Amino acid sequence: MATAEVRSATVEDVPEIARIQRDTWRTAYAELLGPRALGELDSDGIEQRWAAAIGHPDTGVYVAFEGDFAVGFCVAGPAPEDDVAAADGSLPEDAGEVGLIATMLVEPRWGRRGHGGRLLATAAASLRSAGAHRAVAWVAQSDSASLAFYRRAGWQPDGTVRVLDTGEKTIREIRLTGGVDLHLAE
Incomplete structure (x- = not known):
């Protein structure tokens, strides 16, 4: 089996990150997102947005490789208040110590x-080193594979939901939360 690794992304990884996002969304999320949202992945701006994310000082972008092949990526950083607030807008006491897994995709x-x-x-190790004690992630309610993945990592839904509008469809997302003291089993 080829060597598997994860490393911080560089601007040289931008084309592969954009490719992984396009391929994964088209394979796994086409019905959920709709054609217009998928079409936006072909714009020139997608790579510019990924380059900006990699260059942002508070954002960690990580790329997974199997051998020479980029196979997935993850984006993490401090959680904005909107991502940790309760439905009524109130913030938890630990709001300043919460990280966000903004995106995680592995090609199917x-x-x-x-x-x-x-x-x-x-990503959890990076959030821990930045002072986070827990993190949140938003996952489409219909994405059973991602929900199961986070649950296996010990993360659980906290009862908060949101609805995103793609312009064609709406996506109901569930917020999951979990600890950032994660370690891989040997």
Whole structure:
């Protein structure tokens, strides 16, 4: 088996990150997102947005590799207040110590090989070193694979939901929360 690793992304990784997002969304989320949202992935701006994310000082972007192939990525950083607030807008006491897993995608053809776990553990370690004690992630309610993944990592829904509008469809997302003291099993 080829060597699997996760490392911080560089601007040289931008084309592969954009490709992974396009391929994964088209394979796993086409019905959920709709054609217009998927079409936006072909714009020139997608790579510019990924380059900006990699260059943002508070954001960690990590890329998973199997051998020479980029197979997934994860974006993590401090959680904005909107992402940790309760439905009534109130903030929890630990709001300043909460991280956010903003995006995590592993191409379906590379799934179930530990890449998601390595990405989450790497992002969690980064959040821990930045002072986070827990983190949140938003997952589409219909994305049973991602929900199961986070639950296996010990993360649970906290009862908060939101609805995103793609312009064609609405997506109901569940907020999950969990500790950032994650370690991979040997």
